[in-house]
Amino acid sequence: MHPTRTALGLLALLAFSISPTLHATDRQSGPEKFAQLDYLLDTPTETRLASGAPGPVYWQQRADYDIEVTIDDRAQRLIGRETITYHNQSPHSLRYIWLQLDQNRFRPDSDDMLTKTAPDFEQFPYKTLANLLTRQDFEGGVDLKAIEDANGKALNYTVNKTMLRIDLAEALAPGEQFRFSVAWEHNIIDATAVGARGGYEYFEADENYLYEIAQWYPRVAAYTDYQGWQNKQFLGNGEFTLELGTFEVAITVPADHIVAATGVLQNPGDVLSRKQRQRYEKAQTSTEQRFIVTPEEAKQNESSRASVKKTWRFRAENVRDFAFASSRKFIWDARMAKSGSRDVLAMSFYPNEAEPLWSQYSTPAVAHTIDVYSRFTFEYPYPVSISVNGPVGGMEYPMITFNKPRPYKDGTYWDVRQKPDDKTWERSKYGLISVIIHEVGHNYFPMIVNSDERQWTWMDEGLNTFLQFVTEQAWEEEYPSRRGEPEKIVEYMISAPQVPIMTNSESIYQFGSNAYAKPATALNILRESIMGRELFDHAFREYATRWKFKRPTPADFFRSMEDASAVDLDWFWRGWFYGTEYVDVAVDNIALYQLDTGNPEVEKAWQKTQKDEREPTLGQQRNAEAETLLQRYPQLRDFYTESDEFSVTPWDYAQYEQLQQSLTDREKALLSVDKNFYAVTFRNIGGLVTPLPLRITYGDGEVEELQIPAEIWRRNANEVTKLFITDREITGIEFDPYRSTADADTANNAWPRKPETSRFKLFKEKEEPNPMRRDEQEKWEQPIY
């Protein structure tokens, strides 16, 4: 690079340093990208404050449940009766109450079925066929037997697909309660054939069933200040949001079944053997994992066929839902885990088919999740946390999660017989650990921080996947996380069609990438590259604490993160959550400017050096030996052929003297500064604004790293020129050396350009066999161990 000597003088130089290149068409893009969110967010109220915190008049409803449920193990049918006490804590009178009947999703005429589009018959996976046929034959849906008030008087009601409206004889005034009961039955679906959030698995070898029961009882829909009734139909993707309350649930199952459920077992004396009871009590104070039902006992139990039933009673406080699992095949282990100062009983329930993976990793993963999540949010407020293996995977409910991964039928997992340095076997281990971390993590988002999954999937899946990544990385060094690192989101960010993260749950394209991976990555970038860990962790914890057992909306999250950190992030939310642009920054141009001191001795010497350093052209080189006319006829020489253009003349000195007299002492001192001025132009190709993490290499080999905040794009989001003033020569500049921004095209990230090799070529270079292995195909294809 040839430097340019600026002859504009000091004031002009300073002006140059702050003036970015502006094009008429670009002027709006920067301000638009950095505009405050304002109209995109709900107007703050005394219910939801501008700070993002719940306000002084914040309210939410409450529903308490008393449920008796029986599992018919012969017919795979559920029979239930519930009494609901609904507390109207809103300032509004209610003339009706909406309930969710999620099981109606399995009716043949449900919206879920009717809106399914035809499969592509060229691409017809078995699962799709099995799902369609099972759904077509399954007699699903809720069979309502009775809906009565507290006095046993029938209530008027209307079923609208997956929603049930109960009409009240008199409006329920603010502060009043309404008690009513619902009796119902429904068939339990085969969850191995249909993608369901609950159902059964049949084990042909021993003719046993394993039930995971979820979204099973008529549940009071949420009534909120921001939405009114949340009566969106259940189509399968948007999960749910419900009211918090206390549950008393009596679960009647065959006497040889073991039951795991939300809440604390109230009657161990009635349902556990003496030995099991002793083990259960011991586990509650033990940091060492213990079996309450051993693998051998569970195996023996498989051949049992109890003719009588037992009723397991559970109580759960401050939960928004209740789920349970039941089977005679369950192994049961437990240990005490710590969440800050609180003790939590971490437990796992699984059949022998899940061994040897489950006894080794499930309960430790539960305990680890509670430990890490508690540090990033709040202490786990519930007494138990359970991981269950069955046909559903994974799915989360308060205190209980369903996690599907299992080893092979022969007890091996991903071929443990392989050579020790082969990583293949690790997949199911990490798959299991990751899914447990994710599902147990959902206790925090959205079971406790009660966001609305039917509206904004990312509020729980995204935040949870972010903390899942943090928790995985705390499990062991280089844990093979599938999501979280910025470079892993690039392929989605550049793909189309795409919709913003803020899209409603049922309308999202590329669901997993949109609602899980992108927000998780965005938060990771926010933490590592924009806010820094200290500010981010404080703000994130503040958000979680503010909304613990309350209902946040996206605006509450965005505002809380800014309120608690003093970082204006509107540009970030706008770009990552409301937009579909991606990061691709190019280091486009570098110009070196050095100061014109005005001193003719300095400047002319510098000009001479510049001229001398220029390589002669090819013509000049080839003509060097040839005699010129001037050499032949010296009489042609005159003043101009003899004078040295770089010699300093009295006129030059006079000009310099004049300049010196016009400057103040401070300006004179500045002119004598010996600095390099590098103007580096960055082009924003992807559109999404980003900080500029840079690595600068100097001529003496030293390396400096710095980060320019994203606000550099606030006036012109397409192109900016940044001035670097240095003592030393810069020999290289690299954008995003640590792959921290999700930059889509790294080929244009460096000056001078670094050649990029495709993944294929890299592999080929690595994989080419050495010459001794090239003779026979068998040799070169044989892996080297």
Next chain:
Amino acid sequence: MNRLSLIIFLALLVGAPGALAHPWHTSFAELGWNDDGDTLEVSLRVLPEDLETALTWRRGETVVLADNPDVRSQTLAYLAERFLLHSESGEVFRPGRLLGMEIGHDAAWLYFTIAADTGLRLSLYNAVLMDVEGTQTNRARPLWLAPRDTLLFTAARPEQSLWQGR
């Protein structure tokens, strides 16, 4: 009337390790022409458990995904059915050589080549793993195009124009 070509199901007891409440299944391919310009070089990333399931269904018995000659051969045969180039006149160019595999927990990378007549306009049929998951989304990035020109393949649209011919 078309006959449905169904894949025989084998009761596989291995659950999908990455299963979540909203499971999603994606693959990603980098596509580039070799130095002679007559062979497409493909780096394809898939979820290892999905590929294992596909190979297991195809073979009718459990296949453990590992880098050995047998699995390479099955994988190449599978790719030859589901990752193809088509010319406008109906010629089909299939993967001819699987150079290798890198198998980890988070991804399995497959490296293979497809020799093709690049004088022709070509489309890419990428139905990899759509036989396992109806929601499979395959992305492919031709390295000779800008990043945003990534191609997206779904069950509803498994074929996309790739190459306009020399």
